[in-house]
Amino acid sequence: MSAETATASDGLVVTDWNVWRGSHWIVRSVTLSLPMGSLLVVAGRNGSGKSTFLRSVAGLLSSREGWRYSGDCALCGHSQAKYNTAAFMGQNLGTSDELTVGGFLKLQGSASGKAQQHLIGRLELQSLMSVRLSELSGGEWQRVRLARCLMKDSRVLLLDEPDAALDDSWRTVLWDLLAARRSLGHLIVVVLHRPLEALGAATHWAGFERGQLMFCESDRRVFPEALMNRLFLGKTLDSSECVV
Numbered sequence: 001m002s003a004e005t006a007t008a009s010d011g012l013v014v015t016d017w018n019v020w021r022g023s024h025w026i027v028r029s030v031t032l033s034l035p036m037g038s039l040l041v042v043a044g045r046n047g048s049g050k051s052t053f054l055r056s057v058a059g060l061l062s063s064r065e066g067w068r069y070s071g072d073c074a075l076c077g078h079s080q081a082k083y084n085t086a087a088f089m090g091q092n093l094g095t096s097d098e099l100t101v102g103g104f105l106k107l108q109g110s111a112s113g114k115a116q117q118h119l120i121g122r123l124e125l126q127s128l129m130s131v132r133l134s135e136l137s138g139g140e141w142q143r144v145r146l147a148r149c150l151m152k153d154s155r156v157l158l159l160d161e162p163d164a165a166l167d168d169s170w171r172t173v174l175w176d177l178l179a180a181r182r183s184l185g186h187l188i189v190v191v192l193h194r195p196l197e198a199l200g201a202a203t204h205w206a207g208f209e210r211g212q213l214m215f216c217e218s219d220r221r222v223f224p225e226a227l228m229n230r231l232f233l234g235k236t237l238d239s240s241e242c243v244v
Contacts, residue, residue: 013074014033042208043195087157175198207228207231
């Protein structure tokens with residue numbers, strides 16, 4: 001299915017998707033299809049291409065910086081080039097010495113006031129609103145970034161290691177929040193280094209190695225332990241693409 005034939009009922013439709021930078025390919029021949037209401041966990045070792053894949057789906061890799069695409073990628077029935085309203089949370093980024101937590105969250109501000117206050121309360125950010133970003137601990141900064149991502153009024157969430165710097169209790173809150181969004185029919189793609197923690201929330205599991213999609217499983221009740229173990233041990237799997 002191409003971007004042209006994808007419909008609004010489709011969540012993410014990727015066909016023979018390739019990403020290059022300069023003369024080097026980073027992601028190669030990825031094909032998958034996810035309906036709305038899915039939560040896909042993407043796993044793989046460092047440098048496997050999973051973060052580049054996520055950023056390419058979000059349309060964040062600029063041709064001015066040497067990035068090139070081929071194949072088809074559609075979100076909610078629109079081509080990747082035209083769909084730019086996904087809520088994206090990348091890996092850690094620099095902070096401003098002057099900007100406060102409250103100011104940072106106001107930069108997003110597209111969700112309703114009630115929804116924003118719920119997130120602020122759920123992530124216990126009330127006491128941090130006047131604190132400068134540069135003064136936050138790693139865990140506090142991650143919670144602030146998560147809140148800002150979830151405050152965007154979007155039915156598509158793309159998150160790269162949102163559990164980083166969070167302790168066990170806050171990772172539980174993270175999965176509760178994502179499960180609630182999925183129950184509303186939202187599409188969620190999450191890159192993780194601890195994929196087992198998503199058991200019970202994830203509907204699909206995918207593994208990347210050397211820029212290729214090595215497997216994609218869609219049984220939400222069963223963690224694909226054997227596939228994950230082989231992936232992280234660096235052994236080669238038979239399949240290089242999968243349609244779910």
